[in-house]
Amino acid sequence: MKTADVRRRYLDFFTRNGHTEVPSAPLVYNDPTLLFVNAGMVPFKPYFTGAEDPPFKRAVSVQKCVRTLDIEEVGKTTRHGTFFQMNGNFAFGDYFKAGAIEYAWELVTGSQADGNYGFDPDKVWVTVYLDDDEAAALWRGVGVPDERIQRRGLKDNYWHMGIPGPGGPCSEIYIDRGPAFGPDGGPIVDEDRFLEIWNLVFQTEELSAVRAKDDFDVLGPLPSKNIDTGMGLERTALLLQDVSNMYEIDEIFPVITAAAEMAGTRYGRDQQDDIRLRVVGDHVRSALMLMTDGVTPGNEARGYVLRRLLRRSIRSMRLLGVHDPVLPTLLPISKGLMEVSYPEVAAQWQRVSQSAYGEEDAFRRTLASGTQIFDVAVAAAQRENSSVLAGDKAFQLHDTYGFPIDLTLEMASEAGLEVDQQQFRTLMQEQKDRAKADARAKKGGAVNVEAYRTLRSSGETPFLGFTELTVESPVRGIVADGRLVDVARPGDVVEVVLDETPFYAEAGGQDADQGVITANGLELDVLDVQRPIQGLVVHKVLVNEGELTPGQSVIAQVDAPGRFAASQAHTSTHIVNAALRQMLGQGTHQAGSYNKPGYLRFDFNASQALSPAMRSELEGIVNAAIRDDFAVTDRELPLDEAKALGAQAMFGEKYGNVVRMVELAGPWSRELCGGTHVRSTAQIGLVNLLGEQSVGSGIRRVEALVSADAFAKFAAERALVAGLADTLKTQPEQLPDRVEKLLAQLKAAEKQIEQYRSKELLAGAGGLAAKVTDAGGVRLVAEQVSGVSGGDLRTLALEVRSALGGEPAVVALVGGGDKPVLAVATNEAARAKGAKAGQLVGVGAVELGGRGGGKDDFAQGGGSNAAGAAAALNAIRTAVAAL
Incomplete structure (x- = not known):
């Protein structure tokens, strides 16, 4: 059974049983605690935590995931993969343990002819939490005997997110692969022979603090009992395809076969070579899926992970003896395998392949320069009559120059040296510890949402700012240092939630509105506006006068000129986006943006810089669209309908079933957007392109001034030209010729000086030779x-x-x-x-x-x-x- 079929059967089974099919979220997800989506439940986290009301009682998805903590184990075990797919069924206050167990048993053991997986019931083992007698009884009820039900503690059979939030006991399903894979005795004895395929989590508790997997504090019961399950698609596929490990399934193994052919070897011949081939198979697929979802190679965060995956693939092929480019052969094979389930792989192929091949070329150059640096380190060791290459040198090569440690070990051996691997590992561990500490800090700063959830329970904060800039509203609540408070006094900086607001919360690259909130004897400066949880608008304010209390009626007033200028800049980003797609092709997409009154910044994918002529063309198209006074309209419609119309969406953004689509002259520009805009493009006035530059591998950035700021820039440039013309005693239109003549004179003078310098140097050469x-x-x-x-x-x-x-x-x-x-x-x-x-x-x-x-x-x-x-x-x- 092909992996795509395993995936489809899962979705079909649960949709037949009343679940709403939810498409996979992108790997790059709008969650400050995550680098990538790493679990199937991530898109549903707001429903579990209570930050949002679920739009359905039951859901099913196959979620793309990436985990990189075990990247060094890839290829060495049967089950460590960087990219993987997680089948999941979810229930929010609907069915609970009985339903989850009955569904799982039917799908796992039911006949393949009926759309199930057809595993032998006698090979199914399950684990339950130590005192979960209810789950054990339910498993006995569907046919699992007591001897194949094992109980385990918190470390194995209790699930939480690693941060405060929902948690609960879980039950895991294992398949016995037979004595060829290990000793008997169930999962508690051997988890290679008994392979876990499915984890059923029974969410029952709210955790207030999490210190470790088995060390946490329980705040109390959840408002409702929820079901969160995760079935490893690749693990299930390897069992149904009767192969030894996940690297041999049909979505990965063809890449391994091609890599082996390039290396002149055969998979299964040599253990070390097999590990390298599995690394290639896994990492090529992982890189393909990350790049499809908008990640580009870089030196930080997500880009660094992608770069590491690509370079480990290339490095592994080099260790197999292949020194020519490999991605142009291997990446298209992975594309053909993955586009069956993910059509976006084909849609983004041109951009992805260009970026990947460019990264391989860059890494090949890095290998060349790294070799020179390595030679210096070897020479230093030999000069000191040492047989050991210092670990800090190996770490410098790895960390600063991207030179893989395996290559360092190989080349050191050829030079008759050993590498101080202990020092290298110590430095690597220190780096990992710093990264983990940083990740924990990010999590810790993003999880205290209890006060917001309390305020959100009274309903959403309607945003009235599309039509109103002044709104009278009661104060729903005041938050200080993460806690609800009863009063705010002059000098305090607090967060205020209103029943409704005209203030735009920062989103979609648009800065938050500024303005004031007033009442009799009360004045607050609005410093920032955010949405810490879905549906709740929070105003960060400075109390200038008076005392603020919950329930008080206030007048919220947006700074109108600032809002209009921000709208001008935001609409201008849409124009820039459309103009770039018109110039560079429909494969061009937005990779980020930022706009504020008078200024915009727009990032986009491109394999090379815009030439001066192209920058002029871009500025011309943008200002022509402004001059032609395109109507700017918006409407709400179903997401599928908006996509069918060609509306552009941002990677990593979360969209509901109904979206807001902003159009400029109808089809000329269609984007999903929640920001504010002018009514017609002529209201922008002018865009002055400042420049274009690289901000990462395959990503370019344009910056521009908008409206009055653009006019001011042109006026300053005009004054500069006039001043230069006056200094050089010429007319403005004659400045180029005048400057050219001055440069020619300067060049001639420099040449004459160089001749004098050369004579002087040559005169000194004889003295040195002596x-x-x-x-x-x-x-x-x-x-x-x-x-x-x-x-x-x-x-x-x-x-x-x-x-x-x-x-x-x-x-x-x-x-x-x-x-x-x-x-x-x-x-x-x-x-x-x-x-x-x-x-x-x-x-x-x-x-x-x-x-x-x-x-x-x-x-x-x-x-x-x-x-x-x-x-x-x-x-x-x-x-x-x-x-």
Whole structure:
């Protein structure tokens, strides 16, 4: 049974049983506590925590997930995968333990002819929480004998999110794979033979503090009993396909087969090679799915995880002996496998493939530069007569330069060295500990929502700001330091919830409104507006005058000019988005935006920079759309209908069944958007494009000024032109010719100065050549020359080399000032004796606190330690003498 069929059967089974099918959320999800969606219940978390009212009593989904904590275990076990899919059925105050167990038993053991999975009932084992007699009795009732029901403690059979929120005992379903996979005795004895496929969580309790998996405080019972289950799709598929591990299922194994063919090997021949091939199969698929959902390779957060996956794939293929590009062969295979279940893979393919192949090219260059840095470290170890490469050097190569530790180990072995792996692992663990501490800090700052939930229980905060900028409303509640309070006095900064509001809460890249909240004797400055939980608008305010109390009637008034300017900027981002898609193709999509009064920033995917002509074209299209006075309209409609009309959506944004679609001239621009806009594009006036730049691999950014700020920028530029024309005694239209002539004169003067400098350098070359010494049969000039750097140092080194004649000769010069520069030149006779400039400059650059590289005949480097000049030259002298 193919994996896609396993997935479809799960969805069909539960929809037949009254569950609403919910599409998978993107892997990049709008949750501050998560890097990626890592569990099937994540999109439903607001319903479990009470932050939102569920729109259905029963739901079913197959959720895309990524977990990276066990990335180093990928390929080594049967069940560790970076990307995986989680089948889940959910009930919110509807059926409970009996329903969940009966559904699970029917789907797992029912006949395949009836749409079930058809597992042998005699091979099914289950676990329940220690004192959950009810669940044990229910399992006996469907046919599981007592000897195949095992009880386990909190660590194994109690589930929570790792943060305050819902929790409860759980029951897990295992399939016995037979004695070939391990000893008998059930899951408590061996979880390789007895493979868990499904976890049924019975949510009953609200946790107030979570310190560990089995260490938490219970606040009290949940308002309703909920069901949250998770069935591992890949684990279920490997059993139904009768393969040994998840890497051999039909959605992964074809990539492994192709990788083995490229490497000239066969899967199953060598254990170490098999691990590398499984890493390739898993990581290529994981990278494909992350990139499809909008992640691009980078050096931080999500982008770093993706970059690591891609580079581990390439690294593994290199260790298998493949040094040519591999992604153009392997990634399309994974695409063909995954687009069956996820059509978005095909829709985003052009963007994904361009970014992936560009990342591979960049990494191949990193490997080349990393090799040079590695050579410097090896030279330093050899100079100290050490057989060990320091662990901090290996960590620097890994962490700073992206050079994989496996390659470092391999190359060190070839050089006759060992790597201090203990020090390397210590440094890696310290880095992981810092990352975990940061993640815990983020979680801790995002979970105290009890006061908000209390206020939300009275209903949503209607946003009236699309039509009203002044609204009279009662104060629903006041929050200070996460707690509800009864009063706020002058000087206090608190959060205020109104029954209804005209203030726009920051969202969709648009800044929050500012303004005031007033009443008789009361004045509050609105500093910020947010939605900490769905449906609740919270105003951060400074109390200037009077006392604020719950129930008090106030007047909320938005700063009208600021709102209008923000609307101008927001509509302008829609115009920029449409213009870029018109220029670059429909595969172009928004990767982020920010707008505030007078300014916009828009990020988009692109494989290369916009040329000056393209930037001019973009600005022209945008301002033409403003001049043509397109009508800006909005309407609410079902999500599927909006998508069918071509409405653009943001990756990671959460949309309900009914969405708001903003249109500019109808189909010219259609986007799902909850922000505020002008009524027609002519109200914007003008957009002045400031520039375009890269903000990550495959992501570009344009910035622009809007309306009055754009006019002011043009006025300032006009004044600048007028001032330059006056200074240069010419007309504005003649400035280009005048500046060109001045540049030509400057260039001629610089050329003449350069000729004088060259003569002076050449005159000094003879004096340096006279300082030649013998180093093991090689004529060596190793000197420090003050006031010479850059191209001059190169010229001097080459001239001295020429002056030394045809006998073996090496020239090493240190110049520069506070940041020393090192140049090394060798002649043909010296190179025949093994004197390579690239290696020698690396030896010297270490003493300068830097690095360097180049060819065998000439190389250059530098650093920050000027005091190390003498040591650098001595190190080179020692290395030359040892040839």
